Amino acid sequence: MSDPMQEIRASFFVECEELLENLFDAIQEMTEDPANKDTINIAFRAVHSIKGGAGAFQLDDLVAFAHQFETAMDMVRSDALEAGDTLVALFFRCGDMLSDLVRMSREGEDIDPDLYAPLIAELAECAGISLEEEEAEVDPADFQPMTLDLDLGADVDADFSFEDADFDAELAAILNDPPAAEIASDAPSGGGLSVHFAPKQSIFENGNEPLFLLRNLSDLSLCDIQLSFTPSQSFEQALDAPGLAWTLQLLDGDDEIAAREVFEFVDGLCELTIERTSPQTAPEPMASEADTQLIEVEAPKSSTPKPTSLPDPAPEDVPTAEVEPPSKPEPPAKEPKPASAKQSAPSATVRVDLDRIDRLVNLVGELVINQAMLSQSVLQAGLPKNTNISTGLDEFMQLTRDIQESVMMIRAQPVKSLFQRMSRIVREASAAVDKKVRLVTDGENTEIDKTVIERLADPLTHMIRNAVDHGLETSDQRLASGKSAEGVVRLTAAHRSGRVIIEISDDGSGINRPKVREIAVSKGLIHKDSKLTDSEIENLLFMPGFSTATEISNLSGRGVGMDVVKSAITALGGRISISSTDGKGTVFSISLPLTLAVLDGMVISVAGETLVVPLNAIAETLTLQPEIIERLGPETTVISVRDEFVPLFDLGVELGYRKPKPSYEGAIALLVVQEDGARSALVVDDIEDQRQVVIKGLQDSYGSVPGVAAATILGDGQIALILDAADLLGQATGRSRDLSTLEKAG
Amino acid sequence: MTISVLAVDDSRTMRDMITLALKNEDFHLHLAEDGVHGLEVLEETAPDVIITDINMPRLDGFGFIDAIRDRAASRHTPILVLTTESADELKTRARNAGATGWIVKPFAQDKLIRALRMVAG
Known part of the structure; x- marks a missing residue:
């Protein structure tokens, strides 16, 4: 039997996340409109509710800190304290601390009171009360008669x-x-x-x-x-x-x-x-x-x-002399009754265990497969079109799609919580390197799969830190180059053609390409004579073992390079790209699938095996004409695509299904684009279909298989592997990297 | 005798705690998320006792109590205010506003039940 208190505890921490979100929103609004009472009320309530719940679970440190925080906010509420820049900045830091304490309490970590004592002292100082006084105030006294x-x-x-x-x-x-x-x-x-x-x-x-x-x-x-x-x-x-x-x-x-x-x-x-x-x-x-x-x-x-x-109200016949109370120490203040326009009525929601949703997602996946199998059987039975069965089947297919999309929507969450965490990273990072930085966010309500959001936290954190640490110049440098002293880091999210695009940009000096190139050469990542385009130089940042920080700062020098960021994004089925303009800044663009449960894939066959290649990896398909094939060596073949040489790989060979063919004339090839923009051609035997497939993870049973992302079940019940094209080609191009940088003269 | 209770708190945790505390007891519980919602529920039910938080969006506890006392049907309905230990002044304000008693957060189940029995029989 599950302990109901444990359940409430879990739900308390979920509520805490929402309250913290409200808190940060409110503090953010305080920076813009410090006089708004609604805002400070929201902030106060958020801290107050956290304190109330924390008390129920004996989370004493959380209660102690929230109490002090709440006291200061209450003073702002009652106009005893003005919400100036310094105080709002302190509130931000207190909010961060509150988040930390909530997290530590949730994880059951030991909390050292020294951790938050300095902030409590600062709060008390701002509020102009000594801690002793405050403690005396807390002393419970009962109702006075x-x-x-x-x-x-x-x-x-x-x-x-x-x-x-x-x-x-x-x-x-x-x-x-x-x-x-x-x-x-x-x-x-x-x-x-x-x-x-x-x-x-x-x-x-x-x-x-x-x-x-x-x-x-x-x-x-x-x-x-x-x-x-x-x-x-x-x-x-x-x-x-x-x-x-x-x-x-x-x-x-x-x-x-x-x-x-x-x-x-x-x-x-x-x-x-x-x-x-x-x-x-x-x-x-x-x-x-x-x-x-x-x-x-x-x-x-x-x-x-x-x-x-x-x-x-008193009846008229009562002597009014007695009516007025001698002195009212505090009139029973009535807060305005009407709801403020900003606060909407609580939306009707049902909280559902994530496991249940995942089960539903899985079942819908099965349904999609089942529907595909049924369609195929009907087709094979040779039934004529426009029969009741085939129209019914079409409707069934449409419904299945709709159900699938609806179910996927359940897992989607706005990126807002993620973005809010980033505003904290910016605050901490800018303080650590002593730069003035403002974070501008946009598209916070863009929704992505919950798992994607969770797994984006680390890569985004790293990129935001990088933007503050390396991307932006110091205030002096900025002023010298005619910019405002305050640097801007911009974080945006938007839906674009079925994917979510997240961009992290800064208005710093842009990537120092000669320096990047120099480092890449010194680390042996490229040959010193290699001719690289600007974009290729920028993409060197994503290579393993590359770090632009000549001296490791205590901020971003944590042993995590952009290559780790890239592999994290890739693992989510995403792509990352970079573009930089000298003196204007750098933009990192992450493109992510809306969901991790289905993908659009191309069903292909090679050496008698059926495979699925994610559609987002395929730029185009082509039939290899004899004149575009150039053999450079016994194992190396390139093809010429629009005046550019692209290395050619036989998928059957790369997967170990067969030996290289003597000739690839007339073969079908998929032109695959990697995240760094490098292209390769993959030879397949046939392209069968293009369809949505349900992803079935292999991790649990087989661990990570190189070149294979997952598996799926096709309409005929056959199991097909889903190719991880980037991974596969990453290994393959490792053998012939120099080729990818070859440029055809003219 | 089953006592019907209306509990109003914007914190889900608190609502959950109250629900849990009264689960196996002889109480019939209605829940609301803030004062405005509480008044809506009050239109449909006539609880024997009302528990309310003070700090709530839209309509806070004081305004809620005012509104309860303004209604003929609930003029004498006992109201317990949920308050925190340090907020003594709140208790006074609440009683001045017309509250019957108070429950100090965090509350133990027996305390909550005792307070309810004290004001609602």
Whole structure:
């Protein structure tokens, strides 16, 4: 059985992510419109909710930090503090810390209070309060009693006596009140409590029900209960106290604390005395108290009286002199009721376990395959077109597509959360290298598969760091070259022709190509005489073992090169490209599939095997005419495509299915483009079809197979491998890299 | 006797906690995400007791309590405010606004139930 607390804990952390997102949005808006109360309210609520939830799970560090953070925000909310640039910057850092603490709490890591102590000190300093003061404030004190300034009319009084009659009848039933004499004889010798309770009028205004209080009290002990009524001496007194009082003798219970707890909520709204009765003294006859004036003894906690707020409008016949409370330490501030235009009603959502969605995705995958198999069977059965079966089948196919797309949409998430993380990276990175950097984001609502988003975090982080560290110049350099001191890193996302394009650009100095070339030569990555185009030089950055930082800074020199970024993107079925303009900056462009579950593929056959090549890797298909084939050696063949030599590989050979053919004249080749723009031609025997295929991972069963991305099941039930063209050609071109840089004269 | 409870809190975690705490007890629970939503639910049900958070979007706890007390049908409905330990001043404000009692977050199940029983029988 799963522990419901664990489930709530998990859902708390999910909620935290949303709250942190709101928090950062709000802080960001504060930079633009510091005076907006809605914004600071949103930020406050976010921190407050995190604190509230954290308390429930004993995440004390999180509570402690959130409390201090919230206190500062509350001061901004109440105009005690101005949200200037410094404070907003501090809020950003506190938000980052809060994210860290949330993450550490989620992972169950030990949190060293020293981690957040400096920020707490900064917050306290900004708020102008010493920590001691703050701690004193936290000290829990209970409700102060209130004096009453009520002005209820006679009609309420009448109401009250009516209720009163009800009470007594109900009480008798509940308490099964035995005659006093009987109880006295049964009274245990251990002594008990005598509770005297006289509600004031205000007790009803707050929705209290004396009946329940008495019943709760009676749960503690066998009770003897007596109602007394004291006629009011004056009109004013009648308004304050209805004159009703209950005296209860708790005969076999003497837990005074428990008895006081019963009256916790009405402290100050009633007269209450709780006394111990000694076992020797029998309870005084109640009748003697009935007509006496009530002795006002306040509960121990009572000290300074506080006025209550005004209840409903006073009836006209009440003396108004009494209406105004003497002093209101704080008017019951009413926040504006109407919803602000910015906050929309909570959208109706259902949270679903990711496993369930994945199961659905898989099932839909099966459905797609099944549908394809059915279509094929119908086709093979030779049924004529336009029969009911074939039209029905067409509709089935369309529906299947729609279902598949809808299911994929479930897994899609906006990139917003990812982008927000990047704004933190920019803040940290710019602080580390002491540059002024602004992150501009666009297209935050662009949706991609959740897994893609998760796996993009690391590569993006690295690229953003690079942009800040290497891409942008220092403020002085920028000013010298006529730019503004503040550098801009731009992060955008957009849908383009069925893929998601994410661009990371900076307005720095652009890539220093001669230096890149020099480094590549010195590291033996290229020959010193190689002729490289600008684009090819830029793409050297993606080669393993390349790092442009001549001195390793503590920021981006973490042993992760752009080659790792590239392989991470490639693993997601994505491509990355780079373009740079001298003095204007650099743009990295990542193109990603919308989903990892299906891909558009070309079904081909080679050496009797059926394979699928991802369509996005294929630039064009061509039939090899004798005149374009040039043999350079026993194992090396190139073809000439529009005045450029492209290395030719036989897929059957590369996969080890067959030996090289003596001639490739008339063969079909796929022109495959790699991420770096390098092209290669792959010889296949036949192109069978072009269709969407459902990706079935092989990782779990076979690990990573070079040149093979995954597998799929075709319409006829046959299993086909999905080719990882980039990987395959990466290995193949490794043998003949020099060729790819050959350029045909003219 | 089943007590019907309306719990209003914008935090899903808190709503979950309340749901869990009252799960196997004799309570019938309605949930709402903020004051405005709470008032909508109130139009359809007549809870015996209302639990509400203070800091909420759209309509906060104080405004919500005001609105509850303005309605004839709920003028005397007990209201428990969810508050944090350090927010004593909040309690006072809440009671001035018309709240019946309060529950200090984080709350233990028995405390919540005791508070509910205290105000709603």
